[in-house]
Amino acid sequence: MTTISVTVNGKQYTRDVEPRMLLVHFLREQLNLTGTHIGCDTSQCGACVVHLNGVSVKSCTTLAVQADGATVTTIEGLANGATLHPLQEGFWEKHGLQCGYCTPGMIMAAADLLKHNPNPSDAEIRHGLEGNLCRCTGYENIVKAVRYAADKMSVTTAD
Amino acid sequence: MIPSAFAYFAPTSVAEAISLLEQYGDEAKILAGGHSLIPAMKLRLAAPSVLIDITKIAELRGVVINGSINIGALTTWHTIEYHDGLKGVCGVLPEAVAQIGDIQVRNRGTLGGALAHADPSADATAVVLALDAQIRTHGPGGERTIAASDFFTDMLSTALEPNELITAVICNKLGAGEGAAYAKFPHPASRYAIVGAAAYVKLSGGKVSACRVAITGAGPVPTRQAETEQALLNSDGSDEAVAKATEESGTTMDVLGDIHASEDYRRAMVKVYTKRALTTALARARG
Numbered sequence: 001m002t003t004i005s006v007t008v009n010g011k012q013y014t015r016d017v018e019p020r021m022l023l024v025h026f027l028r029e030q031l032n033l034t035g036t037h038i039g040c041d042t043s044q045c046g047a048c049v050v051h052l053n054g055v056s057v058k059s060c061t062t063l064a065v066q067a068d069g070a071t072v073t074t075i076e077g078l079a080n081g082a083t084l085h086p087l088q089e090g091f092w093e094k095h096g097l098q099c100g101y102c103t104p105g106m107i108m109a110a111a112d113l114l115k116h117n118p119n120p121s122d123a124e125i126r127h128g129l130e131g132n133l134c135r136c137t138g139y140e141n142i143v144k145a146v147r148y149a150a151d152k153m154s155v156t157t158a159d
Numbered sequence: 160m161i162p163s164a165f166a167y168f169a170p171t172s173v174a175e176a177i178s179l180l181e182q183y184g185d186e187a188k189i190l191a192g193g194h195s196l197i198p199a200m201k202l203r204l205a206a207p208s209v210l211i212d213i214t215k216i217a218e219l220r221g222v223v224i225n226g227s228i229n230i231g232a233l234t235t236w237h238t239i240e241y242h243d244g245l246k247g248v249c250g251v252l253p254e255a256v257a258q259i260g261d262i263q264v265r266n267r268g269t270l271g272g273a274l275a276h277a278d279p280s281a282d283a284t285a286v287v288l289a290l291d292a293q294i295r296t297h298g299p300g301g302e303r304t305i306a307a308s309d310f311f312t313d314m315l316s317t318a319l320e321p322n323e324l325i326t327a328v329i330c331n332k333l334g335a336g337e338g339a340a341y342a343k344f345p346h347p348a349s350r351y352a353i354v355g356a357a358a359y360v361k362l363s364g365g366k367v368s369a370c371r372v373a374i375t376g377a378g379p380v381p382t383r384q385a386e387t388e389q390a391l392l393n394s395d396g397s398d399e400a401v402a403k404a405t406e407e408s409g410t411t412m413d414v415l416g417d418i419h420a421s422e423d424y425r426r427a428m429v430k431v432y433t434k435r436a437l438t439t440a441l442a443r444a445r446g
Contacts, residue, residue, distance in 0.1 A: 002167060019167030019210065020200075041160050043198045044349070046263065055237075055266045061197045062267070063190075065167055066212065112262060116241070130350065131261025 004068035008033065009077025017064045023057075024048045026064035027074060035075040035104050039133070046132030049105040050074045056112035058131070075104035078111070086149040087111055096145030098136035106132045110146045119150055162200035169212040173297050173326060176213050180322045181299050183209040189324065190214070191233060191272030194264050219271070219326060224248060228332055232271025232325040240265060248332040250443075251339035255286045255357065258343050260350050271325040274310065277317050277381075279415070280351035284311060284381035286341055288373030289357035292330040298323035314379035336362045338443030342435040344376075344428055346419055352376030353420050354428040358436035360396065362444045367396045372433055377425040378413040386411065387433060396441045401434055408433040 001016040008031060015030050027033045027050065039047030041060055048060040051073040078085040087107045090096065097103045106129065113120065113128035120128060125146045126139065134142060170176040180187055188207035190196055191214065199205040213219065219233035224244045236256040239245060245252050259265055259282050273283045274294060287294070287307040294305045299322055310318050319325065333339060343355040354376045361369035370391045372384040390404035409429030416422035 018164065020162045020164055022161070022201075025161075041201065043194060043264075046261070049263055056263050057267055058194075058263045060201075061194055063167075063193070063197070063212075065169075066193075066214065109262060112266075128262060131263045 002065050002068075004065055006064075006067045006070060006072055008072045009074060019063065019065050021064045022060055023050070023052075023062040023064045023067055023072075024059035026067070027059060027072070033074050033076050037101055037104055039101065039105070044131075044133070045102070045105070046109055046129075047102050047105040049108040049132070051108060051112065056109050073108075075107060078107065085111070086152040087114075087146065089152070090145035090148035091142075094141050094144040094148050096137065096142045097134075102132060102134045102136075106134065106142060110149065113146070114150055114153060118154060120146070122147065160201040162197070163203060163206040165206075165208050165210045167210050167212065169215045171215050171217075173216060173218065173324060176211055176216065176324055177297060177299055177322065179209070179211050180324065183211075185321055187211055189272075189275070191275075192235065192268040193272075194260070194268045195272070195276045195278060213324070224332070226332075228330050230270055230328045230330075232327055233269050234271075236260075236265035236268045236270075237262075239270065249290070249330060249339070250333075251286060251290070251341055251357065251359075251440075255282050255341035255343075255355075258282060258341070258345065258350070270328055274328070275317060275319055275325050277311055277315050278351070279314055279379050279381070280346075280353075280355075280376045281381075282341065282343065282352055282355050282375060285352075285355050285357040285373040285375035287328060287330070288381055288383055289339060289341075289359045289371045290330040291359070291371060292328050294325060295327040295329060296320075296323045297326045302326070304329075308383065311380050333359075335446065336444055338362075338440040338445070340436045340439035340443060342432045342439065344432055354425055354432050356429070356432035356436040358433070358440040360391070360437065360440045360444050362396060362441070365395060367391050367394050367400075367441075370437075372408070372437065374409065374412065374429055374433070377409065377429050378415055380413070382412045384408050384412070384429075384433060387437075391437065396444075398438065401437045401441065405430050405434045405437065 005014045037047040039045035043061040187209040190212040219231045223229040292307045339359040359371045370388045375381045386407045394400035
């Protein structure tokens with residue numbers, strides 16, 4: 001066992017973990033943060049995407065011990081109190097989900113995309129979300145949801 | 160899926176990592192970005208009993224551009240993709256790495272890790288071959304430098320010794336009259352290269368005075384295309400010269416077929432993508 005200390009959604013947790021424990025299992029099973037999903041478990045679907053030190057990563061392909069001393073943000077940490085993050089609002093408004101399984105990963109990946117490209121074209125949104133699979137929507141409304149968030153965030157920034 | 164158990168070490172210096180490699184030898188694996196190794200460990204295709212996580216070794220990160228370009232082994236694809244300095248002096252690097260996997264893979268994956276792993280469909284392997292890069296390694300006996308052309312020995316195999324670590328990749332800045340390009344046919348799901356072609360050319364007095372072409376994805380090992388290179392040398396680099404030079408591309412190299420693309424199809428695509436990479440490289444060399 002290795003003792004790790006990780007700040008998740010602003011709260012610090014210290015836990016003993018086996019080195020082979022994946023970050024996604026640490027979040028879901030040790031911290032009960034089940035908003036982060038396990039989809040393919042083979043590093044391809046993006047359902048498990050979280051931010052590690054502000055950068056989007058697949059938490060099924062990261063060891064919990066690698067997050068020692070780091071800051072993690074999961075879907076549970078994205079909203080500001082009762083106010084949804086613009087991406088959460090966009091997925092709500094534009095019906096960017098059907099079953100919702102891929103949604104947390106989609107939103108966390110889209111947040112990273114918008115950080116580097118605040119005003120992406122539809123093609124750039126699709127390219128930026130290449131690591132996230134959705135088997136329901138056909139992606140159309142996901143692209144609209146990200147577009148909605150980008151527009152809203154640029155207005156907020158302009159203010 | 161959960162990897163089999165291992166002992167975990169996170170050294171903070173190259174010397175410490177080398178001494179761990181010496182101590183544990185073949186039982187140990189180096190963890191860099193982990194996007195090849197961790198999936199393989201989850202599938203139990205790899206089951207090292209010791210994992211040496213080098214991601215805390217700060218000296219292995221970053222790009223330094225002076226007389227040449229020095230890229231630390233732990234530099235991520237993301238850093239290379241968005242590096243302002245690299246675009247002007249070796250634009251083929253950001254061009255190629257921007258086509259790797261997806262954002263999350265590029266956030267974690269590293270240049271040194273990809274070269275050490277030597278996946279037959281990796282993109283960077285062909286690029287370092289075309290750039291004639293030098294791969295700097297560190298082992299118990301100190302440093303050595305391996306030419307990219309001597310580095311890839313077989314499928315998933317390199318000239319790296321089990322107790323050695325890649326520390327940096329060094330390549331030349333591209334100047335006036337030089338151009339390089341990477342053209343890739345990606346697998347539509349995985350984004351690995353079904354065929355990837357990296358080309359470098361130099362024009363002197365209107366003639367091709369240097370030319371290197373390397374193919375990834377098609378065969379077990381990233382491979383230079385000697386016939387194509389020879390055929391283009393001393394030509395004027397016109398579209399006709401490129402078409403003629405690529406007639407024989409891929410005919411002598413080992414090519415593999417699978418359910419995604421047959422051997423014949425891959426050979427045909429080697430020609431197509433070699434032609435595209437060379438045409439773009441030549442256009443860039445002309446400025």
